[in-house]
Amino acid sequence: MDSDSLDSIAAAPLGKDIGQADIEAFDRLTSVDLSPEEIRLAENPDQSAPGERRLLALHFHPEWVPLGLIETRLSRAFPGASDRMVVPTQHNRVMAMGPWAGVEVDCQAPEFGQKIQLLIHMRSQAMAKAGRLLEMIDQTFRFRALQLLEILEALTSPDESMAREINDNGLDREALDLASFFACRLNELIRTRDVIGSPRSEMLKNRLLTDFMLARNQGLDPTLFANSLSVANIVKSMVKHRLDLGHFSTAREVIEEARGLGAGIVIPHPPLFWPALMDDLDVDGWEVWNPSTPRHAQFLIGCLERAQGRSRRPLLAFMGDDTHMSSKIRPNITEDKNGKGREIGFQPPWRNPLVAEALARTGQSRERTMDEYRARLA
DSSP states (O other): OOHHHHHHHHTSTTOSSOOHHHHHHHHHHHOOOOOHHHHHHHHSOSOOOTTOOEEEEOSEEOTTSOHHHHHHHHHHHOTTOOEEEEOOOOBTOOEEETTEEEEEEEEEETTTTEEEEEEEEEEGGGGGGOHHHHHHHHHHHHHHHHHHHHHHHHHHSOOHHHHHHHHHTTOOHHHHHHHHHHHHHHHHHHHHTTOTTSGGGGGOOTHHHHHHHHHTOTTSOHHHHHHHHHHHHHHHHHHHHTOOGGGSOBHHHHHHHHHHTTOEEEEOSGGGGHHHHTSOOOOSEEEEEBTTBTTOHHHHHHHHHHTGGGOSSOOEEEEOOOEETHHHHOGGGSOGGGOTTOOTTOOGGGGOHHHHHHHHHTTOOHHHHHHHHHHHOO
């Protein structure tokens, strides 16, 4: 970054050197301690279904919110639910909640050259025998945590293809310099605030960069700042696209280990992983609806029915609310894609007449999924 650009940025509240405002913003963004207000938000759902007797939640992310608070949230959202199957699915972290444990794990699928994700659900006691699976998932977690540092390094010194992509999107050098400045500042804070290796390392996710930029954009020209966010997102996408799949276990390896523990496997938000639906992976079913890919429910139900013939066991229809608890307790610093409107246990299409008709036509229902899937988990 040239000195003129640095001087112009330093005129804003950011300053040339790390200041107290930077430290406070960073510590707030990486804190895993909840304030009284955050506890209140965690315990109180955005909606409730007092007449619902069943609660099925197989795809949600507690993140750093204690499970006891989530239990309170669910008891308030579903006060009449006498039949529950609630399984947390943290990203690349196996987590137990009552009788069930789960995880959403990143895998490589070399057959079609891309990363895919799998939801794994098992009984909590199976974790005592899950050493190999936990080791595979932990390796993935540690690698993904390092990706943020790769993004920060790439923003500091973008290669030719990144610079070309930035330019092709109509973004100028000034926007790149500002994004690079934020990346340098955040990288320095990560290294000097003793986050790596501490409980706060859970917060080293890719969105930390944009959250930090949003927290420290006071006094900056709105257009320049918006362009710098665009630069950051372009570089982030390119780093993620270049992901070395060799760092991940294969989907088949993960499935084999999970099956040995009596676990079930579900393909989440399948529109993101179309090839996996046409493969012969040993899974229990797919999500036919997820708020991140909401428009394909009826189509996916039909695809699920047509795929039954090549499946090792009857495929079940799942729906995932994909709730991220960070969007509930810190909505001002969470990316919109994490879904402020989502709620654990609420999957509205189960009750949509057109979707319900497609489900009934193919022998699928929420009740069947809940009863049969629970029976499969040895």
